[in-house]
Amino acid sequence: MAHAAPASGPRTPSARTRTPDVFSERTHRIASWATASALGLVYGYWVAANNRSGGPITGWNILLGFVSALVFAALWTGIHALAPQMRRxxxxxxWASFAGCAMGFLYGQTDASVLRSAGMGLAIGAATFAVLFFRYYTHEDAAGHRIR
Structure with a gap:
């Protein structure tokens, strides 16, 4: 079966440009806050559920969940704003230290030992670092500018 050969010649600049962004800056800002809030609530619920180990829900358990959600969302928002300005x-x-600390704290709520919680946090942090470093390394030029 024959296929058409790609046309040779100079490429037009419009062929290499990005697709237009259909959402406004306000929509992106709202989506950023909504993402941080949703992830914070999921994390807070998960911490509270691990902490009570299937037992009854208490006021302290609810407080732990909401404080964990608030801290997670605040750290997520801060890192999300700060990290893109750094080198890869x-x-x-x-991001790896954030993921490792979050996982270590989450695992620590299951009444596991401190060493096991720290080991889990280090393992998750190391895996996250490897994946993200590879991603950022392959999406930046030698000067550290993002390739879009």
Whole structure:
């Protein structure tokens, strides 16, 4: 079966441009806050559920869940604003330390030992660092500018 050969010649600049952004800056800002809030609530619920270990829901358990959700959302928002301005190594390290600490605290609520919780946090942090460093390394030029 024959296929048409690609046309050779100069490419037009419009062929390499990005697709237009159909959402406004306000919509992106709302989506950023909504993402942080939703992830914070999921994380807070997960912490509270791990902490009570299937027992009754208490006021302290609810307070732990909401405080965990608030801290998670605040850290997520701060890192989300700060990390893209850093070099790829620090960018990946910041997200990896956040993921490792979040997972270590979450795992620590299951009455596991401190060493096991720290080990789980380190393992998740190391895996996150490897994946994100590879992603940022392949999506930046030598000067550290993002390739879009």
């Amino acid at each position: 190594e620090l960018h990946a390290l910041l």
